[in-house]
Amino acid sequence: xxxxxxxxxxxxxxxxxxxxxxxxxxxxxxxxxxxxxxxxxxxxxxxxxxxxxxxxxxxxxxxxxxxxxxxxxxxxxxxxxxxxxxxxxxxxxxxxxxxxxxxxxxxxxxxxxxxxxxxxxxxxxxxxxxxxxxxxxxxxxxxxxxxxxxxxxxxxxxxxxxxxxxxxxxxxxxxxxxxxxxxxxx
Numbered sequence: 001x002x003x004x005x006x007x008x009x010x011x012x013x014x015x016x017x018x019x020x021x022x023x024x025x026x027x028x029x030x031x032x033x034x035x036x037x038x039x040x041x042x043x044x045x046x047x048x049x050x051x052x053x054x055x056x057x058x059x060x061x062x063x064x065x066x067x068x069x070x071x072x073x074x075x076x077x078x079x080x081x082x083x084x085x086x087x088x089x090x091x092x093x094x095x096x097x098x099x100x101x102x103x104x105x106x107x108x109x110x111x112x113x114x115x116x117x118x119x120x121x122x123x124x125x126x127x128x129x130x131x132x133x134x135x136x137x138x139x140x141x142x143x144x145x146x147x148x149x150x151x152x153x154x155x156x157x158x159x160x161x162x163x164x165x166x167x168x169x170x171x172x173x174x175x176x177x178x179x180x181x182x183x184x185x186x
Contacts, residue, residue: 013074014076015073016072019072023059023068024057025056025057028058031072037083040081042075043063044064044073047063078105078181079176079177079178080171080179081170086166087182087183089164089165090167091163096119096153097117097153097155097186099152100115100152100165101148101149101150102149102179103147104139104144104179106178107175108175108177110138110173111172112139113136113139113148113169114134114169115169115183116133116168117166118165118167119133119154120164120166122162125159129160131154131155149186167185
């Protein structure tokens, strides 16, 4: 996973990521790849000078003159698309969940949100456990701004030192599904 992708998981909506050393091919191409796979992100540019694709090192590559970085801005909401999206693992205080809450943003079109939850239990004295469950829920534009509950009941049992939940979301709708915050375990 790229550094920008990891940073994007923990960044607040509307936040900024500064990618340094873009005069070098690696950071520059990582930034380009990130923007290509996250079309809802914005590159903050001062000018639109084209880069020279025949140069691996190009000190004039940045779209912000006299710098060696690219600045990208997160969308105003967390967006879920047809590409699987996760916000990382949540450490739980209990051994299970009764569902996951999605704080829906606005505007919102009609579609189906597909959620897959992976619940893991870890212990120093017994084998790790992993449980997986999924649900699909139809969402309409009338749900904009609501807290959508996905009833997924899962439990790893007792005796674990740590229990973690990873929720993966896929959205099948015409426009991305905006969330005002990452999913919340309940």
